[in-house]
Amino acid sequence: MLTTAEKILSQKAGKTVRAGELVVVSVDGVMATDTTAPSALKAFAKMGGQTVWNPDRCALVIDHAAPAPNERIANLHQLMRDFAQAQGIRLFEIGEGICHQVMVEQQYVRPNEVFIGADSHTPTYGALNTFACGVGSTDLAAVMLTGKTWLKVPPTIHIRCTGQLPPHVSAKDLVLFLTGKVGISGATYQAIEFEGEAFAQMSLAARMCVANMAAEMGAKTCFVHPKGLSLPYEFEALYPDEGATYAATYEFEVSDLKPQIAAPESPDNVGDITPHLGQPVQYGFIGTCGNGRLEDLQAAAAVLAGKRLASGTRLVIAPASRAVFLAAMNDGTAQTLIEAGASFITPGCGPCVGSHEGVPADGETVISSANRNFKGRMGNPRAHIYLASPATVAASVLHGYIANS
Amino acid sequence: MLMNNPAGKAHVYGDNIDTDRIIPGKYTKTLDAQSLAAHVLEDLDPDFRQKLTLGDILVAGDNFGCGSSREQAPVALQTAGVSLVIARYFARIFFRNAINIGLPVMEIPDHDIANDDRLEADLQQGTVRNLTTGKTYQAAALPPIMFRILQEGGLVNYLKKYGSYQSL
Ligand code: SF4
Numbered sequence: 029m030l031t032t033a034e035k036i037l038s039q040k041a042g043k044t045v046r047a048g049e050l051v052v053v054s055v056d057g058v059m060a061t062d063t064t065a066p067s068a069l070k071a072f073a074k075m076g077g078q079t080v081w082n083p084d085r086c087a088l089v090i091d092h093a094a095p096a097p098n099e100r101i102a103n104l105h106q107l108m109r110d111f112a113q114a115q116g117i118r119l120f121e122i123g124e125g126i127c128h129q130v131m132v133e134q135q136y137v138r139p140n141e142v143f144i145g146a147d148s149h150t151p152t153y154g155a156l157n158t159f160a161c162g163v164g165s166t167d168l169a170a171v172m173l174t175g176k177t178w179l180k181v182p183p184t185i186h187i188r189c190t191g192q193l194p195p196h197v198s199a200k201d202l203v204l205f206l207t208g209k210v211g212i213s214g215a216t217y218q219a220i221e222f223e224g225e226a227f228a229q230m231s232l233a234a235r236m237c238v239a240n241m242a243a244e245m246g247a248k249t250c251f252v253h254p255k256g257l258s259l260p261y262e263f264e265a266l267y268p269d270e271g272a273t274y275a276a277t278y279e280f281e282v283s284d285l286k287p288q289i290a291a292p293e294s295p296d297n298v299g300d301i302t303p304h305l306g307q308p309v310q311y312g313f314i315g316t317c318g319n320g321r322l323e324d325l326q327a328a329a330a331v332l333a334g335k336r337l338a339s340g341t342r343l344v345i346a347p348a349s350r351a352v353f354l355a356a357m358n359d360g361t362a363q364t365l366i367e368a369g370a371s372f373i374t375p376g377c378g379p380c381v382g383s384h385e386g387v388p389a390d391g392e393t394v395i396s397s398a399n400r401n402f403k404g405r406m407g408n409p410r411a412h413i414y415l416a417s418p419a420t421v422a423a424s425v426l427h428g429y430i431a432n433s
Numbered sequence: 434m435l436m437n438n439p440a441g442k443a444h445v446y447g448d449n450i451d452t453d454r455i456i457p458g459k460y461t462k463t464l465d466a467q468s469l470a471a472h473v474l475e476d477l478d479p480d481f482r483q484k485l486t487l488g489d490i491l492v493a494g495d496n497f498g499c500g501s502s503r504e505q506a507p508v509a510l511q512t513a514g515v516s517l518v519i520a521r522y523f524a525r526i527f528f529r530n531a532i533n534i535g536l537p538v539m540e541i542p543d544h545d546i547a548n549d550d551r552l553e554a555d556l557q558q559g560t561v562r563n564l565t566t567g568k569t570y571q572a573a574a575l576p577p578i579m580f581r582i583l584q585e586g587g588l589v590n591y592l593k594k595y596g597s598y599q600s601l
Contacts, residue, residue: 075592148502164504164530166588174597213496381458402453409476
């Protein structure tokens with residue numbers, strides 16, 4: 029009786045493996061960004077690496093500080109371009125989007141794989157029911173060299189949510205709620221399986237939003253059960269065995285869930301929005317691998333259509349990818365948001381990690397659709413960051429204080 | 434390869450110290466390890482660099498190194514002169530990254546180490562002696578592959594030597 033993680037890793041290891049065992053597995057694909065690739069390329073060279081194990085399954089993405097804000101970063105980007113060209117691997121240029129969005133959109137990752145990304149939000153591909161795991165630069169270099177990695181087969185936490193989410197309560201509200209319940213270290217070294225009606229009717233974008241925050245529970249990887257998953261290609265829907273052994277099981281009935289918010293300075297500092305209503309905000313941010321997709325922008329546009337941001341507030345939007353940006357232009361979403369006073373910036377990570385663009389001022393309160401609100405996260409340790417759904421961010425900058433409609 | 438056993442003064446901090454606190458994201462885009470070390474832990478304790486003597490030991494509570502996958506976090510600590518990180522437990526990517534760059538880490542769930550205690554570790558045995566209080570702590574054993582990587586001084590040296598992962 030195997031969990032999803034045990035099933036996928038057993039397939040890759042060529043024998044049945046169970047939680048707790050160490051395995052060396054072949055990897056289907058790897059990805060690194062402009063934060064992690066430069067050191068990975070340096071480590072690759074130091075390991076004696078000449079050519080990567082499989083150029084078709086390696087990708088580099090320039091998204092964290094794109095376009096380059098200074099000469100130091102410009103030169104790191106150049107290093108990535110040179111390496112990609114020399115190795116014949118795909119480089120996603122500035123403006124193509126956030127690594128996790130482009131990997132899924134461009135089908136660099138597919139269901140039931142083992143995918144290693146040099147970024148902590150790599151478990152986002154759990155939306156595709158793939159074993160996706162974040163590593164650091166040297167581990168990534170090792171995969172580029174050998175096509176393999178070593179892993180401990182993780183025990184799995186099973187999270188079952190029954191009931192349908194109420195209208196105006198989004199996947200982000202649900203996953204914030206779950207992060208609050210599991211806690212920032214509740215799933216450390218473990219996998220999570222998300223299962224139940226509430227997930228079965230979710231779009232791919234919403235599933236990615238859920239899987240994205242597994243990282244905030246400390247999870248090594250996660251899986252959204254593929255029931256109801258629709259993809260533009262054929263795939264085998266893989267489920268855990270009936271009676272699989274779980275390290276813990278959570279069960280929630282979510283049909284009465286209220287909009288949620290994570291208060292500074294931790295993504296698990298979560299509660300109902302109600303006690304925060306009316307708290308003044310100066311800066312809203314919509315974007316990131318958590319919530320920068322078309323349906324997120326549409327949710328914000330639905331709130332802001334025909335209105336103007338409150339004076340003294342600003343709204344920065346970084347679409348998750350060029351494809352998202354184009355779709356938002358084609359259906360009028362971008363126009364609605366710009367008319368309301370929003371500023372669009374290059375698709376990519378934008379101000380999420382404080383590398384460039386949109387750093388908040390001392391003492392300011394930010395409301396963001398991102399996944400992390402640690403002290404200093406957006407580049408200023410004296411700013412306060414709240415996390416919420418795109419609709420809540422939009423409503424808050426519309427009023428100038430935390431609001432949900 | 435013979436591993437140097439870390440010894441030094443303890444600098445004790447709390448739970449859930451995330452990688453943004455170890456090295457803020459705005460400083461991470463560089464290959465210059467010295468510039469990382471210059472900002473290590475600055476949002477947590479602006480005086481950390483002043484207090485640190487080469488070889489000192491960082492001691493933390495639960496879930497040290499949670500958050501991003503940036504290897505710059507252990508690199509910043511190592512370059513600043515930290516010889517060992519002890520925590521009740523670690524976030525997994527930080528734990529792997531530290532071993533991969535050859536920075537020893539020890540998981541000691543029940544330690545009661547205080548600031549400025551003098552510590553001496555034995556990596557082979559997985560023990561830490563507190564010279565100030567006379568206590569000895571036993572760390573959780575590293576998986577054998579991690580121990581091998583640490584013995585080689587990190588994953589770069591390991592792969593340079595073996596070319597690929599040896600059987601586990
Ligand atoms: S959008 Fe933010 S969380 Fe996502 S990959 Fe970029 S920096 Fe990381």
